[in-house]
Amino acid sequence: MHLEGLSSLAIIGLGKNTGKTTLLNRLLRENPERTFALTSIGRDGEETDEVTGTKKPRIYIPRGTLFATASETLRAGDVTAEILAATPITTALGPVVILRALSDGFVELAGPSRTADLTLVEKKIRTFEPQALFVIDGAVSRISAAGRGLAEAAVLCTGTAVSRNLEELVRKTQTAVHLLTLPKTELPEPFPENRPALFRRAWSPVEVSTPAGGYDAVRDALAKGIHGVYFPGAVTEGLITELLPSPHFRELTLLATDGTRFLLRERLLExxxxxxxxxxxxxPIRLLAVAVNPKDPRGGSLPEETLRRRLEEVLDLPILSTQDNTRGGDLHEV
Structure with a gap:
């Protein structure tokens, strides 16, 4: 994957064991000319999954890499590092500190999850390495790492751990890509993004009102010529199901902060x-590629070439391999 000109990247997954750590290790190994700065919105890089008990690939970083992690994770790695800065960010594993690796080695990452905290971490990192590629590891199935304008671009990891049925896996991946790449609204003016809002027809001039009753009031407002509805949080299937009985719930625009906020399955999208x-x-999210992991550590696998070919048929994106081979999935092909 060509990383020239890219300043930040989110690695996200449809679930556990989809190959995010392996992909991160490949990026580090195959781009020695770049200085990386790493953090995670969860915990990653541990030797054994604390939930499933299965072995996990560890994060191996080269000398010179910067990383932001909770202080208690430092003893779990073997890299020699210097502390560059402390932050006011606290986690269950201690305060988040920013370090530089003085040797190659393994690290665990447990960084912040709040948008403001991630922004602070990146800002502090850039005081030491302005040109570093800031990589946010989504951990578990936290696709939200790609949203909220946190990263300039993203890569989505999928694989057999999501489903061992080929066609089901393809459908789930296709739906996720559709939602992650939703278009930017033509709404011409900014507005408060922390509360629901209703927009009347023709966007301009924009007339915004906040329903006094919150989401319950949206259904009542649909009969008044509403052009768009903005939801500041997650747009869930439960929320949409509540609106479906209204005959006026049609021919309008649903707005969210970014594509990670739409938690909708294929049938409801139809x-x-x-x-x-x-x-x-x-x-909007700039999705660079989809990476596939054909193996499920709990057992079972799908033929990698078959999986890649099916995804290439339905997605207009490069399909990469998270595995260590480069056959057909060379990260430099993007």
Missing amino acids: ILGGRSIRLEVLH
């Missing part, structure tokens, strides 16, 4: 499309 309901976002 229903919304049938009602001419468009999904748009304030902060």
Whole structure:
């Protein structure tokens, strides 16, 4: 994967064991000319998964890499590092500190999860390495690492751990890509993003009102010529199901902060499309590629070439391998 000109990247996954750590290790190994700065919105790089008890690939960083992690994770690695800065960010594993590796070695990452804290970490890192590639490891299935404008671009990891049924895995991946790449809204003016808002027809001039009753008031407002509805949090299937009985819930735009906020399955997306309901976002995500892990550590696998070929048929994105081989999945092909 060509990383020239890229300043930040989120590695996200559809679930556990989809190859995020292996992909991160490949990026580090195959781009020795770049200085990386790493953090995670969860915990990653541990030798054994604390939930499943299965062995996990560890994060191996080269000398010179910067990383931000909770202080208690430092003893779990073997890298020699110097502390560059402390931060006011606290976690269950201690305060987050920023370090530079003085040797090659293994590290665990347990960074902040709040948007403001991640922004602070990146800002502090850039005081030491302004040109570093800041990589946010999504951990577990936290695709939100790609949203909220946190990263300039993202790579989505998927694989047999999500589903051992080929066609089901392809459908889930295709739906995730659709949501992650939703278009930016044409809304011409900024507005408070921390509360629901209703927009009348023709976007301009924009008339914004906040329903006094919160989400319950949206259904009542649909009959008043509403052009768009903005939800500041997650747009869930439960929320949409509450609106479906309204005959006025059609021919409008649903807005969210970014594509990670739409938690909708394929069938409900089809229903919304049938009602001419468009999904748009304030902060679009630049998805660079999809990486596939054909193996499930709990047992079972899918033929990698078959999986890659099926995804290439339905996605207009490079399909990479998270494995250590480069056959057909060379990260430099993007």
